[in-house]
Amino acid sequence: MCGIVAISGIDRAAEHAYLGLYALQHRGQEAAGISTVAADGQAHLHKAHGLVVEGFRDETLRQLPGDLALGHSRYSTAGGAGLVNTQPIVVRYHAGDLALVHNGNLTNAGTLRDELVRAGALFQTTVDTEVIVHLIARSRAGSADEQVLEALGQLTGAFSVLITVGRTLYAARDPWGFRPLIMGRKKNGYVFASESCALDLIGAHGRYSIAPGEVLKIEDGRLERLPALRGAEHAAPCIFELVYFARPDSRLWDVAVDRARRAFGRQLAREHPAPADCVFSVPDSSNSAALGYSEESGIPLELGLIRNHYVGRTFIHPTQHGRDLGVRIKYNAVREVIQGQSVIVTDDSLARGTTSAGLISLIREAGAREIHFRVASPPVTHPCYYGIDMPTKEELIGARLSVEQIRRHLKVDTLGYLSLAGMHAAVAEHGPFCDACFSGHYPSPLVDLKYGHLAGRDRADS
Amino acid sequence: MCGIVAISGIDRAAEHAYLGLYALQHRGQEAAGISTVAADGQAHLHKAHGLVVEGFRDETLRQLPGDLALGHSRYSTAGGAGLVNTQPIVVRYHAGDLALVHNGNLTNAGTLRDELVRAGALFQTTVDTEVIVHLIARSRAGSADEQVLEALGQLTGAFSVLITVGRTLYAARDPWGFRPLIMGRKKNGYVFASESCALDLIGAHGRYSIAPGEVLKIEDGRLERLPALRGAEHAAPCIFELVYFARPDSRLWDVAVDRARRAFGRQLAREHPAPADCVFSVPDSSNSAALGYSEESGIPLELGLIRNHYVGRTFIHPTQHGRDLGVRIKYNAVREVIQGQSVIVTDDSLARGTTSAGLISLIREAGAREIHFRVASPPVTHPCYYGIDMPTKEELIGARLSVEQIRRHLKVDTLGYLSLAGMHAAVAEHGPFCDACFSGHYPSPLVDLKYGHLAGRDRADS
Amino acid sequence: MCGIVAISGIDRAAEHAYLGLYALQHRGQEAAGISTVAADGQAHLHKAHGLVVEGFRDETLRQLPGDLALGHSRYSTAGGAGLVNTQPIVVRYHAGDLALVHNGNLTNAGTLRDELVRAGALFQTTVDTEVIVHLIARSRAGSADEQVLEALGQLTGAFSVLITVGRTLYAARDPWGFRPLIMGRKKNGYVFASESCALDLIGAHGRYSIAPGEVLKIEDGRLERLPALRGAEHAAPCIFELVYFARPDSRLWDVAVDRARRAFGRQLAREHPAPADCVFSVPDSSNSAALGYSEESGIPLELGLIRNHYVGRTFIHPTQHGRDLGVRIKYNAVREVIQGQSVIVTDDSLARGTTSAGLISLIREAGAREIHFRVASPPVTHPCYYGIDMPTKEELIGARLSVEQIRRHLKVDTLGYLSLAGMHAAVAEHGPFCDACFSGHYPSPLVDLKYGHLAGRDRADS
Amino acid sequence: MCGIVAISGIDRAAEHAYLGLYALQHRGQEAAGISTVAADGQAHLHKAHGLVVEGFRDETLRQLPGDLALGHSRYSTAGGAGLVNTQPIVVRYHAGDLALVHNGNLTNAGTLRDELVRAGALFQTTVDTEVIVHLIARSRAGSADEQVLEALGQLTGAFSVLITVGRTLYAARDPWGFRPLIMGRKKNGYVFASESCALDLIGAHGRYSIAPGEVLKIEDGRLERLPALRGAEHAAPCIFELVYFARPDSRLWDVAVDRARRAFGRQLAREHPAPADCVFSVPDSSNSAALGYSEESGIPLELGLIRNHYVGRTFIHPTQHGRDLGVRIKYNAVREVIQGQSVIVTDDSLARGTTSAGLISLIREAGAREIHFRVASPPVTHPCYYGIDMPTKEELIGARLSVEQIRRHLKVDTLGYLSLAGMHAAVAEHGPFCDACFSGHYPSPLVDLKYGHLAGRDRADS
Secondary structure (H helix, E strand, C coil): CEEEEEEECCCCHHHHHHHHHHHCHHHCCCEEEEEEECCCCCEEEEEEECCHHHHCCHHHHHCCCCCEEEEEEECCCCCCCCHHHCCCEEEEECCEEEEEEEECCECCHHHHHHHHHHCCCCECCCCCHHHHHHHHHHCCCCCHHHHHHHHHHCCCECCEEEEEECCEEEEEECCCCCCCCEEEEECCEEEEECCHHHHHHHCCEEEEECCCCCEEEEECCEEEEECCCCCCCCCCCEHHHHHHHCCCCCEECCEEHHHHHHHHHHHHHHHCCCCCCEEEECCCCCHHHHHHHHHHHCCCECCCEEECCCCCCCCCCCCCCCCCHHHHCCEEECHHHHCCCEEEEEECCCCCCHHHHHHHHHHHHCCCCEEEEEECCCCCCCCCCCCCCCCCCCCCHHHHCCHHHHHHHHCCCEEEECCHHHHHHHCHHHCCCECHHHHCCCCCCCHHHHCCCCCHHHHCCC | CEEEEEEECCCCHHHHHHHHHHHCHHHCCCEEEEEEECCCCCEEEEEEECCHHHHCCHHHHHCCCCCEEEEEEECCCCCCCCHHHCCCEEEEECCEEEEEEEECCECCHHHHHHHHHHCCCCECCCCCHHHHHHHHHHCCCCCHHHHHHHHHHCCCECCEEEEEECCEEEEEECCCCCCCCEEEEECCEEEEECCHHHHHHHCCEEEEECCCCCEEEEECCEEEEECCCCCCCCCCCEHHHHHHHCCCCCEECCEEHHHHHHHHHHHHHHHCCCCCCEEEECCCCCHHHHHHHHHHHCCCECCCEEECCCCCCCCCCCCCCCCCHHHHCCEEECHHHHCCCEEEEEECCCCCCHHHHHHHHHHHHCCCCEEEEEECCCCCCCCCCCCCCCCCCCCCHHHHCCHHHHHHHHCCCEEEECCHHHHHHHCHHHCCCECHHHHCCCCCCCHHHHCCCCCHHHHCCC | CEEEEEEECCCCHHHHHHHHHHHCHHHCCCEEEEEEECCCCCEEEEEEECCHHHHCCHHHHHCCCCCEEEEEEECCCCCCCCHHHCCCEEEEECCEEEEEEEECCECCHHHHHHHHHHCCCCECCCCCHHHHHHHHHHCCCCCHHHHHHHHHHCCCECCEEEEEECCEEEEEECCCCCCCCEEEEECCEEEEECCHHHHHHHCCEEEEECCCCCEEEEECCEEEEECCCCCCCCCCCEHHHHHHHCCCCCEECCEEHHHHHHHHHHHHHHHCCCCCCEEEECCCCCHHHHHHHHHHHCCCECCCEEECCCCCCCCCCCCCCCCCHHHHCCEEECHHHHCCCEEEEEECCCCCCHHHHHHHHHHHHCCCCEEEEEECCCCCCCCCCCCCCCCCCCCCHHHHCCHHHHHHHHCCCEEEECCHHHHHHHCHHHCCCECHHHHCCCCCCCHHHHCCCCCHHHHCCC | CEEEEEEECCCCHHHHHHHHHHHCHHHCCCEEEEEEECCCCCEEEEEEECCHHHHCCHHHHHCCCCCEEEEEEECCCCCCCCHHHCCCEEEEECCEEEEEEEECCECCHHHHHHHHHHCCCCECCCCCHHHHHHHHHHCCCCCHHHHHHHHHHCCCECCEEEEEECCEEEEEECCCCCCCCEEEEECCEEEEECCHHHHHHHCCEEEEECCCCCEEEEECCEEEEECCCCCCCCCCCEHHHHHHHCCCCCEECCEEHHHHHHHHHHHHHHHCCCCCCEEEECCCCCHHHHHHHHHHHCCCECCCEEECCCCCCCCCCCCCCCCCHHHHCCEEECHHHHCCCEEEEEECCCCCCHHHHHHHHHHHHCCCCEEEEEECCCCCCCCCCCCCCCCCCCCCHHHHCCHHHHHHHHCCCEEEECCHHHHHHHCHHHCCCECHHHHCCCCCCCHHHHCCCCCHHHHCCC
């Protein structure tokens, strides 16, 4: 996954993009990039490995002039770790400097790439996003608007994109609307971001959710709506954004993430009650769900697990210490809460199950009498081809084992997953949603998979 | 403040000390150091600026051989930022290699230093801890035990210390017991740490709290109790450790921190009720207090503020953005929780009040109808001379303004502080405690202050 | 200027390329890059700012597998300092992975780039080298051989290039042969490099100088000669390589650089004798010329200037110190040699004249009675469009002032430049040479200059 | 070995010390340190690993205020690589802040250290220099002058020291005068440095060589001579400084280093003539000797070996390449000079002989017909206890093998060492000198060695 942001018509646009990326850091920590366009239409670019606060300094931002900016924070290391594979992609073509950031994953990138290469195109990266850039540059259409529309019209899969051609900004979501994209205003300028929390930090007001297939254009301070992209039978925003990915203080598609998770937690309490002394979350990802469970069930909320704030990427793994050390450096159990108690532990979702197993052994050691494990989403059973970086099918515990087998594997007294129907019901007024990772039903065609191109994980860079 | 740890009789002691410091990182982020003693009695040392994960790599730990280790994480930048001022202090003296880590602040260090310097002692640092080392080295007593006891007996103020002389480990707390020090076992070895959360991560069991004035010695795997240090009328452990400083999953002085904070929150609800729609915390420091308040008052708990996990020390402060940016990059308000509501916000304590003011403006902007601000401790009115790095008296809002003036300054509808009596009552079974920062009553004599030496903040390095 | 190297058919090719770049470090210190091709035809790439020893570690080289490698060290910062502008350029096109390194400067890159962009090509860099890559990819010719030949046939200006297409290596020099390119053998493999000193360090034997216009191909260990590039009336290797740029222990075009410089020095002694006590060089660039001058004139050689070995790029320029500090941190005068003496100082060439002026003031201060300054090449009067990074015409002292004016400017007693005819005579058996920077006669057409494209310095990146 | 520098009475003294250390970089590359004393008498300190240009930036120097500074560049890694072992040593004692830099090696440091430790002194480093600091601090003498004199009077071995006590500067050499120390003036200020080349770069004039045993004091801009240190039968400056260590553009003890080396070369030609075609040096350390040999013998000088300017400390040693790679990355042979010739190669001295063996194999491969190896000093046969970091006796080829055996080991046609008598004769007017490494005659008593303390290499840090 990735986070994207665009600023138009605001002085020191790079600084605003920086704040936006900072708020979207949870969507990608591997690398960050910002491009700007100065008054003369020339693009400037800086990319760096690591967190946005590590890669951007005052002087870096000062060297990115202009009131028009794109920003990108990158999650996956697929496609190779080199900076060449990070975004924004900035190129020079006949209509001027072109820059592009992309959140999502295309399902026909391999097929399109083959055609482009046969026609003499040079690819400098291994990310699917570069295909979009080539399609725009090769379009024979007469205007930049038409070139962009023609290029986007050829894509299948997930794409929220922000594009600058010279001093014009385009913002678009794929016809299915898999990934979020929100627009706000600051004074006379426009701000786009993957989630509303970025608009909060930038100080932008208004929370317009770009519609599936919608293409917006901002030029000389005027907003224009271009003809929509078509091809989807119905909208299919990704429900996993609500389950896990987005920040709880964000709104996506007019859904407050915290409220959605609270509703999942309440529904979970109805579906899988347990006669326990207390309920607590795996902080912070299931805080909302635990609170919902507590509200619905009347079982007191507790703080049973504490999260270390200093978890770094460079932790040394000493040799003598047990296999759960990876979990222990991140979490500690509060013995006073747990000892001798029957506890309900909520988690947001279960992919590999390794962290959960470690947590449960921690809770056991702290003296829990009974552990009732509750997952606020259904079993993850299928890979995502639309941009969520899931483990392979072989690694997904929900694809390999039955719920009872998982319960025994995790060594818990009871295990309850939210049902697929229950999940949809909890957010029914905002649906329908894409639930492919839980159901295997893929709304946008998997073109590359059909024609034997690698898709999914290997190109899931954005 | 600082965190300290010692390992005795466990292979690869440096790795265990590393884990301990990692768990104590919240007690000091400026620098970290580990010393070890190999089988030949020789001391090895590595110190580095920044977080422990930044300063220690696999190869660093491998170059610290032995089964006896001390570790220190440093908070304050007072005493000069140079590495020379960080701990462990390691010196060669006539009884062998001597290493020492210290948590706390001495109140007669300046006076003792003057005497030592007049006698020809060379000081290489500006931290008060070096005084202890010189007192040991200059002692004319016949054994290392007596030298250590003689040196510690001359000190006033706060000191939890861990000392190695050759292959012998000493652990001691000052007679007032200001700072915590906990002992656990791992196999045949011993582990000491400022808080029990470090013992959890190291995998040590047992939670013995060293008593005020107690001096322990471990040699050849045998634990021995030396004659206790005297001079205190009564024990006076620091209540601010329970209010704010310690981790909620720690036990100190047989008090579970989470339980103490929960009790503060419940007492706060009794003293300062409010007719509100919900209560929420400033995460994560007042999570326990908010839960206690909710439990006692029956007012529903909410998640009204979200904390950014990627707060770094290198954040760029763009020029255009308002004065509250420092708060906004750390917290965001959840509009859906707050809009149109009357809310109770709990905080653990109030020193300068700057962060609180920023948070309240954030909550106001998110649409709160009424804000009832509740502080789970009394107003901070006096500096700490025992090791907590407080603002100066001029900066302490509680020392300058009345509660009503603070309410107006913060622009909240009502403001309630936990009373001094209420705070003590909540943890009465574990007291008495030092409450100097709230009351101005200092249990250990402020010798340097009396004789005109700088004390308090300027030397508050440990 | 740049240094280039290629390895074919030798295990751990990246290590050999590293050694080659190390030996060619004098040709470019700004950045270095190595690409390799593994057995599967896939290209791997690492680029880094700074010296090759700074940017490449053991693990970097291990991550560059294969027996086929290209290397590049970059001098100029023109074209922007970003790593995207450094080489090798690696792209994916329809015939596989394509990598290219280039030494020299094209004189029709701007014109070709315009045509390519109009046809939909995307440029990701601002260096002229990218044009070559696009020409190859867009060629409609049926084989990689023909594509490469067709692309190179469209270029004017200076290019020694090394190209890998899949596992095939191509090596070529432009028809004028401006820049050197030498081939040697190591066991069954082939080694190409800008100068023979790189072959020495790699341990390759044989010193074949690729002919002007020659195109070689190595596939499956077999060397093949492709049809030569045409268009030059006569060969025109750059005489400035012999005057200054190449290392004295290198052979280029079957000329030993040390011998050429010695001959320049002898001819200089014949043209501009002086009745002095001793002759010394500006170390190390004019050591050979000074020795030649001494041999021919019979005037004793001395060591009058000492060069500091620790000159770094990060030297701090203190404020109080005089304007010659830049010279003084690099050189010191030996007072015992100079005091009271009449001295002849040789230098290899004179561009801006700033360093020379500083040196002469140093020598004056050391007590020289008379200074006879001798330059082992003619006045530099014209910019180079073929890859030498000269100052602009306005900065060239030889273009602005007469020899007598320069003498007065430098404050020397006599000044003598080697004559143009004398320079050519000294190396007559190896000529003709390009002497454009001394004569203004440009052998290859300056297409971009004619059509108003920026040429010369601004794109002189390789 | 080390380089030391002091500045007194010159604004921005730290910048001047920086320049001085830069010029003395050849005396120590492991670490560098500068201390200054501001107008209030307080000492400031910065130390860093690596070259002075790496460890000191503009802002570092700005944080070292005052017109009084000491600087130190450290060579040896003995005593442990930690920064704690680097200089200046800065301590607080009863007479104020005390800072000290030391070049040389004490021969009774271990014995003195034992006494001090028994009296309660704490040692924080493992370098012998710390002993001097303790002796000053413990002195019962009434004035700082007497304390310094009393402390220095107890030392044996080699010490050129620069000391600040408050705002007073002391400069002294041991009674034997092993290590150099030169004084110059800049405006009203004073500059001290190990070699005159540092005074050249600082822009100081005058070259006063502090006499053996001389102690100077500068206070309030006035220079005063304190009573001299006694104990030496005769002066014994280190002849190895002239042979190898000092820079050729320096003057030490009124000897121009270049002239001394030229005289060694001429004497070598007289003692060991050879019927060869040319003579060349191992650059740059034997350039002077080669020139002297050429002058005396009439055999033409050549440039047969070229030195790479980019030799770094981080060079990767690829696995496939031969054992001489360490030599080859530093030097290359010029085939045109060597092929088919009978050559004389001069070197300054021979310790282990490993580099020489590598060079000779390089020269052989370049086609030399005959190699006559000439060493411009006698065989090194004994360790140095006065500060030169020699290999151990077991590693010294001159201590293990006869000249004929060494000739066979090096595989040269003839081998000639300068005789001990010839060496002294060449610089007779400046003697006598210490020649202990060549003769085994040690002029200052080896106290520690006698009493079983480790001396020599293990503590040879300065």
